[in-house]
Amino acid sequence: MPDDLAGIFEALRDAALTLQQGRGVGCDFSTLRPAGLQGQRIGGIASGPVSFTGLWDSMCATLLATGVRRGAMMGTLRCGHPAIEAFIDASATRRGCATSTSRRWSRTTSCRRWRRMDLGIWCFRSSRWRLADAAGVATRTLDAVIDLSRFPLPAQAEHARGSRRIGLGITGLADALILLGLRYDSPAAREQAAEAMRTVCHAAYRASIALASEKGPFSYLVRDAYLAAPFMRRRPADIRAGIASGGIRNSHPTAIALNPGSTPCRCALSVAIRAAVRATGAKPGRGFLRASR
Template sequence: MPAEPPLDTPVARHLWQARYRAGAAESGIDTSWRRVAHALARIETARREEWENHFLDILQGFRFLPGGRILAGAGTGEDVTLLNCFVMGTIDDSVIGIFRALERGALTMQHGGGVGYDFSTLRPSGFRARKTGGIASGPVSFMDVWDTMCATIQSAGVRRGAMMATLHCNHPDILAFVDAKRDPRRLRHFNLSVLVTDAFMRAVAQDEPWPLAFPDLPDGNGGETIWLDWPGEAGAVRCRVARRLPARDLADRLARAGYESGEPGVLFIDRINRMNNLWYCERIAATNPCGEVPLPPYGACCLGSINLARLVRDPFSLQARLDTDRLAAVTATAVRLLDNVLDATRFPLAQQRHAARRARRVGLGITGLADVLLMLGIRYGSDASLEFAHGTMRAICLDAYRASIAIAREKPSFADFRREPFLGAPFVQALPAEIRDGIARHGIRNSHLLAIAPAGSISLLAGNVSSGIEPIFAADSRRTVPGPDGATVTLPLTDYAVRLWRAMHDRSDGVPDALVTAADLPLEAHLAMQAVLQPWVDNAISKTINFPAAIDFAAFSGVYRHAYDKGLKGCTVFRAAGERGSVLMPAAQPTCDGGDCG
């Protein structure tokens, strides 16, 4: 593979200077890598120089892309967190509890972290408050307060941090939540997801009525009570039913909101909790803003992605192959690097430090998958592409677990490790016997190891490799990014693999035969790719199913049922219509003379 200058695109140079460069002393991205490698190797008590060299080796050439906060903050001495995002604590259903939660979110965002909240604990609009007798305004109204806070924090020049809001599918205000972002001016700083239960999916399939209920509603709001597992509660609690509606009506409303606004997404919360490696000591009701790390209260995500596009040998040839030996080495070193981040980072809140270090969750993922497939001559969405993705993610998963076991032989296992219940977790039970035996003998350093993030900005920094596990958006496109003065700048992009192919063939246009873009793929292909990877990802996967603007609602509406049936933990959709889709735009494509585009 030909050598290339590290920052060889306008958008990469722009992003490094605007987001990741730590002052004028850094003359290039290589100095940024050295800063990060040195800072994270200082955590080691022995062989520091050796580990610094190992860390630098995987960072150089963009073989491993640490989360943006790590690259921007490690070794700078600034009072910022190195962790991309957090799930905040349970919101107490009182004015004091609500504004205490708001304060903690503001402090976290001030340090550069995104935040996730579950608003299911707030009583529905129109019902009386327990203590004052006043009328509650409901969770969605308080989300507006959070949205204003986020905008205010960002206006002060703090690094942008997104927010996630979740609401349980039984909550009486679920329809208001589902419809909230149909108004494009509302909740602009939030991503929204509905906590969808197995019971709801059964009710939809069987066309049953669905209860909207809340714990301990006053008797005057309805006489029927039911028992439900509720966020913020240790187990099932008595809930008073406010009303019932057909489950299919709610499902249709959810699908229509996704069709019109792209939100909310869905989180299959029972599956998330059932598959959680820490099922025995925590309950989850929210995720980080992009959905790839389900977290308990005050949990944090520590993210990084292996750039598969930089691990291909002899691309676009009959000998093209993934360097599996190098992949295994990068995986093992990346696990240790991310584990060190948990000790090197500052935490905005003491509760976050406690939660992160008790579990030592990390989220090692991949990016550049679509580019690798193109380099290997495999069409994204084909059976061959699914087989390749499945095998590659399996190898990464097993090597990551082996690495974490090896670290536990010299450093303690995570504090909440309990041998028998951990080995009884469904994900762990599906691992090979040699890994389970290693955990039984030596413990394991990290409760979770894998998560596939969108990896958007860092993939642009690495030369515009295809982000995460998404298909290539377009061979050529334009990207709108924030400029240094706050104004937006639109920059040209060419996909990394396409650019490499053109350079190898001394061309300025054209595309390889195997190119498949996001717009070319049917729904089933998107879901199939996510589904073959999920068995080897112990956190979750951020994947957006892109639909063309012209798709009719009938063809769109079954997406969540398909995602559930395929065993996914969540589903996010996007239909580029109206004001949406303006950040990334396809460029005009050249005409292929005589059909010769490859």
């Protein structure tokens, strides 16, 4: 987002048009200067990124009042930004605020405050081969959705089809752990989470590599730079070799969302990867709980 008033309101306009059609939108406020700094053009005093998140919040509330189909919205701020603590406090009352963290920042007081508000790791319980098979099918399906989708703005269509992000993820973490009799933050639960997500991740990447051989890699791919990323250097040798040979169809086959919207509520699942507040007396619901019994 440009650090000037015209650019900020242009981003707000684009977000409004996107939400109007029931699509999701994300905005990074990290580029905006902290509150109190003097403006370069007219000499005014910057109000800071947190003040502008209120515009997005009001815009979203206005569109919801019109009865349009609800889309997801998220605003982010880099953890090293001077406004980070004010942003964290604002996230308790404003829609879709999230924080971009680093390992060093994760040990700070600010992060501990945030984690008390929004807990989460990830897990899904299934046999490995069934989970891998499902991840492969989902990868192909989500890739096809990109070509079938109509995007509100031309720039969105260009980026979506150039990067082909799909972000395959999981939901119902707390329900899975409750059924397994595992405490959410226990070592056993973390081991199950790591194994499950590793299976999903590797299956999705292998399916995307196979798709690249059929339909071609995503057009934004710079192969050497992609393989040099720290995350990719930790992938299995066959995945790295496949990308080096034929590329990969999707820039980001997997992703983890703390709040995926209303789908878990319809299926009576815990929200995405968050912990359940209390399992005592919980009644079995639809979706994963019933299917797992």
